[in-house]
Amino acid sequence: MSVKRKSTQIDFAQNVPQQVTEWLEEAAFTLAALPANGLRPAGARSGWPDIVRDLEDVGRLDSDIMPPRPEPDEVSRLDQVLSWVQVFGPSEQHYRRVINMRLIVHPISGMHRWNWRKIAKVMGTDHKRAHDWHRCAVEVIAKKIAHPAFFSSQTPQNTVF
Template identity: 35%
Template structure:
């Protein structure tokens, strides 16, 4: 009976696409801009999709009739992002796993700060709110965010 040698698997490294820096250098400002753009794109995506079940309120004629009588409140929704924006979002959000797993607090801070409302351009989690949620001073949260961004920049420069 012969034994076949099974090749060892490489350690799990997050799959990161090549960075498109659009002619700019990879630095902290670039990474923050791209993460905030990705967060705004993520929040602009529709929360629900079409279902296979027919609902009477999903018909355009019924919906317009209900809206014309003021039976529903108007909600300002951002435009659905383009396919290019969604691709850029996937690329940028793929950078967060470049922060080591043992630094999970930095991952949380960087991920939370990347969420920017697509209409108002305001952060969903200001520094003080993050500090309260994590039980830390807002200045420490800002410092941790900077450390997380620096780790991402360092990893992206090593890839590029």
């Protein structure tokens, strides 16, 4: 379902937008593999029942086997990718929405919950434009993370370079 990455850093000598795309894909699978229950602190209790899967999920399940829990390095890369989503300024909110929608993956089938046509319908545009927005968003992320100042704790992540 997902490709295991060995590197914990983007190689800026290689094709950065391609690497960003690969990291986004891995982050989507990692996010889907995170457990949805048992995450409360030990002392916290709730009277609510466990999460019930959507009917859409139940109809398409090939098996009841959930993906294995992600490794710590996969979660670290997920955290890094989720910080990239914050680089978009107010005029680029449609990029952020498209990226976030594509990060939602079915945990068993590995299929994106939001295909390009669904995204286009929600955002009131054409599916080709939604796909182009995703591609442009990846390029924006690649351009912004290529600057060493992006990784400085003193620089706000949404600073326009």
